[in-house]
Amino acid sequence: MLYERPRRARAVLALLLAASVVVITIDFRQGDGGPVDRLQRVAIAVFGPLQQGASAVVRPVGNLVGGIAEIGSLRSENRRLRTEVAGLRARERTYLDVLGENERLRGALRMARRCGCRTVGASVVARSGSNFQLSVTIDAGARQGVARDMAVVDAGGLVGRVTQVTADYATVLLVTDPTSGVAATLASGKAPGIVKGRGEALLQFQPVRAGTTLRLGDSVVTRGYQGSVFPAGLPVGVVERVDPAGAASLVPRVDVRPYAALGTLDVVAVVVDRPPAPGPVGG
Numbered sequence: 001m002l003y004e005r006p007r008r009a010r011a012v013l014a015l016l017l018a019a020s021v022v023v024i025t026i027d028f029r030q031g032d033g034g035p036v037d038r039l040q041r042v043a044i045a046v047f048g049p050l051q052q053g054a055s056a057v058v059r060p061v062g063n064l065v066g067g068i069a070e071i072g073s074l075r076s077e078n079r080r081l082r083t084e085v086a087g088l089r090a091r092e093r094t095y096l097d098v099l100g101e102n103e104r105l106r107g108a109l110r111m112a113r114r115c116g117c118r119t120v121g122a123s124v125v126a127r128s129g130s131n132f133q134l135s136v137t138i139d140a141g142a143r144q145g146v147a148r149d150m151a152v153v154d155a156g157g158l159v160g161r162v163t164q165v166t167a168d169y170a171t172v173l174l175v176t177d178p179t180s181g182v183a184a185t186l187a188s189g190k191a192p193g194i195v196k197g198r199g200e201a202l203l204q205f206q207p208v209r210a211g212t213t214l215r216l217g218d219s220v221v222t223r224g225y226q227g228s229v230f231p232a233g234l235p236v237g238v239v240e241r242v243d244p245a246g247a248a249s250l251v252p253r254v255d256v257r258p259y260a261a262l263g264t265l266d267v268v269a270v271v272v273d274r275p276p277a278p279g280p281v282g283g
Contacts (some may be wrong), residue, residue, distance in 0.1 A: 022144070025050040029057035051144070117231055117274040125139050133177060134176050134199065136174065140168070141166050141170050142150070143167050143168055144168075145272040148162055149162060149163075150272060151271040152268050152270050152271070153268065153271070157235035157237065158175055158182065158236045158257075158258070158259070160181075170270070175199070175258060177199065177264060181197075182229075182230060184221060185220070185223040187219040193206050203236070203258060205254040208251075216240065216242065220237050221233050221236055235259045237256040239254055241253075
């Protein structure tokens with residue numbers, strides 16, 4: 001039985017080959033309209049739709065195979081585009097950062113010019129790591145005309161004063177440091193006092209006159225006098241809280257929020273020259 005199946009298969013194959021030769025011979029010998037021609041037409045009519053359906057099924061498969069072949073190149077192109085976009089965004093951020101820093105430095109220089117002062121711009125390069133001193137280091141020093149006890153401002157207002165100087169760097173003690181003290185007054189000039197740092201975000205304003213009236217929103221500025229560290233008129237901060245004077249004190253407790261962005265300092269201006277200060281202020 002096992003040997004009969006191959007024999008039958010060879011017999012069927014031989015019969016089909018013979019039939020093909022006969023059909024081809026007849027097809028060459030007959031013209032249009034013959035039996036073979038009609039048989040071909042019938043075959044086309046019957047098998048044409050089947051071939052079309054098979055093509056519809058096979059075509060997406062072929063497209064899928066072609067698409068798979070292109071995935072590698074598309075991924076490579078996608079990575080290239082992502083890298084290019086990331087580079088462009090980085091350059092844009094750098095450009096915007098430079099513009100912002102430039103504008104803040106311009107603001108700091110304009111702030112100092114309000115008192116007719118000459119200034120030197122500088123960048124903050126370090127912050128104090130000590131809990132005992134609130135200070136920053138700037139990249140301007142003696143070579144740039146910076147000296148001890150010079151006032152430092154940013155675009156918002158007073159930052160502090162220079163305490164140490166090297167050839168190209170200087171240390172600036174911030175107004176919030178507990179050892180800092182600034183002669184100040186209300187912008188109206190009617191409430192002289194001292195602004196002191198407390199080692200925290202808010203400053204404390206201590207009027208020197210009993211019965212001084214202060215209100216929320218009052219602006220506090222530096223008060224200039226002969227021998228003072230700070231020129232007159234530099235904005236210090238705004239009154240945020242006023243506790244009326246009690247039995248233990250004749251003056252109110254006043255909290256002042258600095259105008260300067262002390263927590264995010266990046267560029268400042270050092271007042272290296274200023275107009276002569278007025279004479280001593282009475283009482």
